[in-house]
Amino acid sequence: MSTENTSTTKLEDGDVSALFPKLTRKDVLSCAFSSWYDKLRHVTFKSVILKPLDPSFIEYLLSDGIILPGDDEIPKFGNKIEDDLSEDDGSDWSDYDDDDSGEKTKMSVNIDSIAAEIRQAISSLGGRVFPRMGWSAPTDASWMSSDKTLQCRNLTEVLTLLKSSDKITEDIDGGSYISKDEMGSWEHELVLRQWCNLYPSMEFRCFVREHELIAISQIEMQHYEFLEGMKDDIEDKISELFDRHVREAIDPENYCFDVYITQESGRAYVIDVKPWSAKIDSCLYLWQEILELKDEETLGLRLFPSSIDGMRHYSNKYAANQFPKDIAREGLQTSIVEFIQKMAIQQANEDEAQSDES
Numbered sequence: 001m002s003t004e005n006t007s008t009t010k011l012e013d014g015d016v017s018a019l020f021p022k023l024t025r026k027d028v029l030s031c032a033f034s035s036w037y038d039k040l041r042h043v044t045f046k047s048v049i050l051k052p053l054d055p056s057f058i059e060y061l062l063s064d065g066i067i068l069p070g071d072d073e074i075p076k077f078g079n080k081i082e083d084d085l086s087e088d089d090g091s092d093w094s095d096y097d098d099d100d101s102g103e104k105t106k107m108s109v110n111i112d113s114i115a116a117e118i119r120q121a122i123s124s125l126g127g128r129v130f131p132r133m134g135w136s137a138p139t140d141a142s143w144m145s146s147d148k149t150l151q152c153r154n155l156t157e158v159l160t161l162l163k164s165s166d167k168i169t170e171d172i173d174g175g176s177y178i179s180k181d182e183m184g185s186w187e188h189e190l191v192l193r194q195w196c197n198l199y200p201s202m203e204f205r206c207f208v209r210e211h212e213l214i215a216i217s218q219i220e221m222q223h224y225e226f227l228e229g230m231k232d233d234i235e236d237k238i239s240e241l242f243d244r245h246v247r248e249a250i251d252p253e254n255y256c257f258d259v260y261i262t263q264e265s266g267r268a269y270v271i272d273v274k275p276w277s278a279k280i281d282s283c284l285y286l287w288q289e290i291l292e293l294k295d296e297e298t299l300g301l302r303l304f305p306s307s308i309d310g311m312r313h314y315s316n317k318y319a320a321n322q323f324p325k326d327i328a329r330e331g332l333q334t335s336i337v338e339f340i341q342k343m344a345i346q347q348a349n350e351d352e353a354q355s356d357e358s
Helices: 015-019 025-030 038-043 055-062 112-124 139-144 155-164 166-173 231-249 287-291 310-318 325-357
Strands: 047-050 092-098 104-110 129-133 190-194 203-209 212-218 255-261 268-275 300-302
Touching: 015 287, 038 231, 038 268, 047 112, 055 166, 112 155, 112 190, 129 155, 129 166, 139 155, 139 166, 155 166, 203 231, 212 231, 212 287, 231 255, 231 268, 231 300
Parallel strands: 212 300
Antiparallel strands: 047 190, 092 104, 129 190, 203 212, 203 255, 255 268
């Protein structure tokens, strides 16, 4: 992976989805956590999969409000949820919903069984976990936590994150990647992963087309100077991980997978597998760049350029008015790609000029 193609004609907004092959139900299910975890167990983080989930627990996750058990310690989310804490220590955890007449009706669900499984999983994974469902983690709910992470130490913290996340609701709903009709029914799954303190600088997104690794991107929108000297080594480690483990483990011919490389040992781990969809963040690439690659072409590893202040452009610019983070990232992503393309053209022109002079 060494040739970077930057000759891309910008499509009109929305047209890029037409470049994707049709995503099937089988493709989506093949990227669910339980579909790949056992195959990649030795190159990913220890996890416990709770499946199938009782319909009453799914109903509980989708119900309004954050009704939590009263027998756990008060979670790190503090006063953000104190008004919603249940005072009922019994087996029925209750919520209220408005009926058609506008009156509140009581809803009761019994989730003692799954609660016991969650507590047992937390204990077996060392007492610190982060939760997710089949395709999504509740990253949009990290603001609930005082440390802005998904780290959970007890049942209450796990349930708070799950019930506060729109991503989890979409995961349960089943319409994230294809229509609900195409998706049909499937077994929901709750996953608890062993908590690890990962450095965002060492997370990378990889793009696989027709079973070939064609592009790698740094995920974090920030420049890290030390990564420049590690670029070849990072690409080699990810390519080795793909060739030795990932290629044969994942069924669809097109998909994305995320990798973490430890700074101490340099070992590469699979974090997640994602469907080949325009709804997946293409990080430092535009999807069009990836989708329009010709056979045998690759884009290599792309790092955040030093000449762009990602922290200022991406974070501080929108901090005051809480501008949606995904929109801010999209704008920065386009700016970075356009900058990289301009620099590539400039370098090509300089090389051509030097060649003419000689």
